[in-house]
Amino acid sequence: MEKFNNLFICDNPLVKVLITELRDINTQSVKFRRLIREISRYIVYESLRDVELTSIEVKTPLDLAKGYKFSNKFILAPILRAGLSMIDGAIDTLTDSQIRHIGLYRNEETLEPVEYYVKLPDNIPDNTIVIIMDPMLATGGSAISAIKTFKKRNAKNIKYLSVIASIQGVKNVLENYPDIKIFTGALDNELNRNGYIVPGLGDAGDRCFGT
Secondary structure: OOOOOOEEEOOOHHHHHHHHHHHOOOOOHHHHHHHHHHHHHHHHHHHOOOOOEEEEEEEOOOOEEEEEEEOOEEEEEEEEOOOHHHHHHHHHHOOOOEEOOEEEEEOOOOOOEEEEEEOOOOOOOOOEEEEEEOOEEOOOHHHHHHHHHHHOOOOOEEEEEOOEEEHHHHHHHHHHOOOOEEEEOEEEOEEOOOOOEEOOOOOHHHHHHOO
8 A cells, every 4th residue: 555654544443443333334323423523532632643742830739740731722624514523522632722614515527626615814823733624535625625725824734634535535635735744544545436435434424414
């Protein structure tokens, strides 16, 4: 399998088991949403390994203790609609984050993303880490569009999180934005002619929201 410098696969045994349950055609919407929430929590955890910390002191009941806080602020940016399924797990992990939504849908004929909702500040502060989330990184079109949207607003540090990614999608994103770090739970080999990941898990939005 092809290797990518800025691709990080969360290979924790628990994540592997959870993704197996998620793929199962018999998994219903209620359980599907719970699984994505749990998996998202672990993938966010993995994405924080390289963030900078600032040393602080806190007072315990007995004495002063040395500790840490994040040096950066965080923006969690789910891509509507499927990305909403990841936000609860992400906010469980990064409780003080700002949440921003990006609305994209895929033209079923061209497979190109169409932007229908974006509400972001004109300038993203340098100390902000943007975490874009979408369960499926398939062709990479939506990911590239979302990254471009934040780049236009001067975002300097962007991470892209998915539950399952395709090799083609990862390649497309990193060819356009080699500075982006991609974190995912599994990497699949193929896309079918409709742009769905194979074996994948189907349409994440439909399965999550029962539509």
